[in-house]
Amino acid sequence: MTFELAQALAVAKSRQDIPAALDLLHPDMVLETPAFGTTAKGRAENERALKRFFASFPDYDVTLDGHADDGATLVCWGTARMTMTGDRFGVVPTGERAELPVFIQFTFADGLIASERFFFDLSALCHQSGVSTDAVRRKVFG
Numbered sequence: 001m002t003f004e005l006a007q008a009l010a011v012a013k014s015r016q017d018i019p020a021a022l023d024l025l026h027p028d029m030v031l032e033t034p035a036f037g038t039t040a041k042g043r044a045e046n047e048r049a050l051k052r053f054f055a056s057f058p059d060y061d062v063t064l065d066g067h068a069d070d071g072a073t074l075v076c077w078g079t080a081r082m083t084m085t086g087d088r089f090g091v092v093p094t095g096e097r098a099e100l101p102v103f104i105q106f107t108f109a110d111g112l113i114a115s116e117r118f119f120f121d122l123s124a125l126c127h128q129s130g131v132s133t134d135a136v137r138r139k140v141f142g
Contacts, residue, residue: 081097
């Protein structure tokens with residue numbers, strides 16, 4: 001059941017279908033994206049985080065290639081493909097599409113996703129996107 005929820009979330013996010021993604025999340029959902037230094041707590045913050053993410057990466061697509069589950073935590077790994085747009089990161093995007101290995105840690109409560117920690121290499125994203133990692137880090141982390 002847990003991998004099916006994670007897979008459904010991957011499909012919803014790959015379609016940029018925010019309502020479908022939110023339907024899979026526990027009301028107290030915590031989304032952490034360490035590469036961006038962000039944490040979203042609760043449904044409203046998660047909705048804002050997804051809108052902001054899809055505004056920056058409108059062609060985001062993720063595939064989950066494998067997973068491991070210990071009964072309490074699910075870890076998935078796969079590939080994210082995305083093109084940086086806009087000025088959120090303080091750089092001028094080049095339109096180059098990035099393809100990155102990702103791993104995602106999930107926990108669950110009440111049959112829904114209770115937490116997601118989304119890991120990828122910010123330097124690899126910047127390099128493949130043709131932008132300065134240092135400039136993005138300064139914008140993201142101050």
